Amino acid sequence: HIPRATIQRLATYVQVLENFARDEVEVISSNPLAEACGVNGSQVRKDLAYFGEFGIRGVGYHVTSLIAAITASLGVDREWRMALIGVGNLGKAILNHGEFRARGFNIVGIFDCDPFKIGEIVHGLEVHCTKDLKGMVAELGIEIGIITTPPERAQRAAQHLMDAGLTSILNFAPARIKVPERVHVEYVDFFHHLYALAFNHTQTR
Amino acid sequence: HIPRATIQRLATYVQVLENFARDEVEVISSNPLAEACGVNGSQVRKDLAYFGEFGIRGVGYHVTSLIAAITASLGVDREWRMALIGVGNLGKAILNHGEFRARGFNIVGIFDCDPFKIGEIVHGLEVHCTKDLKGMVAELGIEIGIITTPPERAQRAAQHLMDAGLTSILNFAPARIKVPERVHVEYVDFFHHLYALAFNHTQTR
Ligand SMILES: NC(=O)c1ccc[n+]([C@@H]2O[C@H](COP(=O)([O-])OP(=O)(O)OC[C@H]3O[C@@H](n4cnc5c(N)ncnc54)[C@H](O)[C@@H]3O)[C@@H](O)[C@H]2O)c1
Ligand SMILES: NC(=O)c1ccc[n+]([C@@H]2O[C@H](COP(=O)([O-])OP(=O)(O)OC[C@H]3O[C@@H](n4cnc5c(N)ncnc54)[C@H](O)[C@@H]3O)[C@@H](O)[C@H]2O)c1
Incomplete structure (x- = not known):
């Protein structure tokens, strides 16, 4: 370990x-x-x-x-295929973030529950209904799920990912999500950066 | 230290x-x-x-x-006022992120260089031209700058922040920015989360 x-x-x-x-x-x-x-x-x-x-x-x-x-050694010298749920501001910014692909992490499927967004093409990918995720995971070789929904919808989005058989989740929404032991959730949070800026600013003033 | x-x-x-x-x-x-x-x-x-x-x-x-x-002890038990440069997808997602305000970090000024965006109201704030930043920092009590521009524009955005007298920068753009010793830059990067997911996934398969 x-x-x-x-x-x-x-x-x-x-x-x-x-x-x-x-x-x-x-x-x-x-x-x-x-x-x-x-x-x-x-x-x-x-x-x-x-x-x-x-x-x-x-x-x-x-x-x-x-x-x-x-x-x-970390297993990141190969391609990892990912699904993103919640194609809003943050979802689009993540799709626009060239660093992902450069490191072999490819978003190959994007999903939302808003009928106005479903069918739209965003960064070359068609927005699918979250209900379609289950049928697409095997076909697209998806291994990691990304959550970029509002916090009150994060648990539901996680449920969709788990129902589709995914056990690795990158969660950007500020909400604790309950998952069984075998599912690994990483929470993205940048507050320690703000704390470091605040502390440093206080020290140098 | x-x-x-x-x-x-x-x-x-x-x-x-x-x-x-x-x-x-x-x-x-x-x-x-x-x-x-x-x-x-x-x-x-x-x-x-x-x-x-x-x-x-x-x-x-x-x-x-x-x-x-x-x-x-960290100096985060008070309000910190911030300026955000680059009101695109990520900028809007950050403005939409309720966690900031909940922890006393308030974005009080938003700036962009796109003439179509200047004058727009986003999350209750008017988008100003980056050139206005210098005159507004003292008036709004701004102490921290946030960069959410594309990578090739990050250095220029940092220059605007420094010209306005700011010495604490939270940078989301995937680009190294050159700053003098007295300026503190924090780079927001979530790759270690993806590495942890990939490593854990490889171990448990
Ligand atoms: N961790 C970070 O670094 C960070 C930074 C900024 C914002 N955020 C968070 O990211 C989240 C998204 O912010 P935003 O500005 O993009 O919001 P947004 O409203 O623009 O986008 C949310 C999208 O999720 C979709 N959605 C809602 N419920 C869904 C469901 N059950 N299934 C599928 N799609 C669903 C909506 O239709 C919408 O398209 C928020 O929770 C915000 O707090 C996190
Ligand atoms: N670190 C992370 O967590 C993370 C996540 C997603 C995206 N990103 C990065 O965030 C950045 C923004 O992504 P996006 O999808 O919001 O892009 P975008 O194109 O939607 O927005 C960029 C905005 O910056 C403005 N801009 C450009 N140059 C400027 C300048 N000199 N001064 C003021 N404004 C300027 C543009 O007019 C535009 O409004 C990218 O660099 C992307 O790689 C970082």
């Missing part, structure tokens, strides 16, 4: 390593990598050790092969 | 404590709190120790007073 906090740091290491690769840095050791990620060197070594030996002792890590090793 | 990771955990403690308060739990000790937050008990005690002694030895923490103590 790998702690949640380790996965969060590994995602940060990948993004920072990608910046180094873009700047044509070929090799990096754990301390400069750690500093760029806001952690200490021993934390980097401990996190990477979950997946095996990567660095060359005394030299450091080869940047592009470390990226490949981390993404392979 | 308080580590970034501690602030992130403190934000989680506040949310989990708010859930306990909603369920009318009055007192809680560090281990059940830690478990609900996915960390260990000694980490909770270490994080809280940055701000002083809160618990009653042998009894635990009083839930509502611990929430008050953490939010006061």
Whole structure:
């Protein structure tokens, strides 16, 4: 079992390593990598050790092969196909967010319950009725569901995803959703960023 | 100086404590709190120790007073006034997100560069031209800037915020923005949630 906090740091290491690769840095050791990620060197070594030996002792890590090793260990070196429920402002912004596809996370089906939206084409995808989700999951190879409905509708949207056999849910609505043990829900929340800005602002004034 | 990771955990403690308060739990000790937050008990005690002694030895923490103590220590027990640049899909979804106001973060000015949007009223606020930002920051008491423009326009939006005297920026656009040392930028990114879903899905299949 790998702690949640380790996965969060590994995602940060990948993004920072990608910046180094873009700047044509070929090799990096754990301390400069750690500093760029806001952690200490021993934390980097401990996190990477979950997946095996990567660095060359005394030299450091080869940047592009470390990226490949981390993404392979996390299972994100392949395509993940997703369904999005709630094609409103946030749903459209997520469809418009080029980062998803760049990392292999493809939204292949979009669903809503508003009769005026059903049948519309948004970012090249037709909006389907949520009731159609169950029949489309197997056909489109969908493995992850995204909820971008208002909070009071999030539980219902989760029910649709679970009825369709999905067990991985990315929830943007500010509502706790009740799911059985085998279903994994990730809540997207950016308040810690605002807390960090507020705290820093208070300290420096 | 308080580590970034501690602030992130403190934000989680506040949310989990708010859930306990909603369920009318009055007192809680560090281990059940830690478990609900996915960390260990000694980490909770270490994080809280940055701000002083809160618990009653042998009894635990009083839930509502611990929430008050953490939010006061972080400086988020007061109103923070913000400007948002880029009133598109994501900007509108953020304006529609009731959680902001509930936590004292108020968007009081919205700005865009599209002549068709300027003058429109969105969620009760008039869209102003980005050029007006400088004159409005002092008048509206704005302290934090939010960027929801496309990535290639994020640097320009940041420049407008800095020219207006702002030094705290919440950036949603997937682009690195160059700022002087005294300006604090927080990047909102939810990829670690997708990595956690992918990893968990791969493990359980
Ligand atoms: N976590 C974050 O980062 C973040 C940021 C901004 C907004 N939000 C949240 O995102 C949510 C969406 O905000 P928005 O501005 O896009 O709202 P919106 O009203 O524009 O869109 C909601 C969409 O969901 C659809 N819908 C409602 N119930 C449904 C159901 N049962 N099945 C299918 N579709 C359904 C509606 O028809 C609508 O199209 C809100 O809960 C908001 O608080 C989260
Ligand atoms: N981090 C996240 O969680 C997340 C999620 C979804 C989308 N996004 C990102 O959010 C951004 C916005 O997405 P969207 O779907 O809302 O796009 P959009 O095109 O609907 O909206 C962008 C708005 O910015 C305005 N704009 C452009 N340049 C400007 C400038 N210099 N000054 C003022 N306004 C300017 C445009 O006129 C438009 O109104 C994108 O960069 C997208 O990748 C981030």
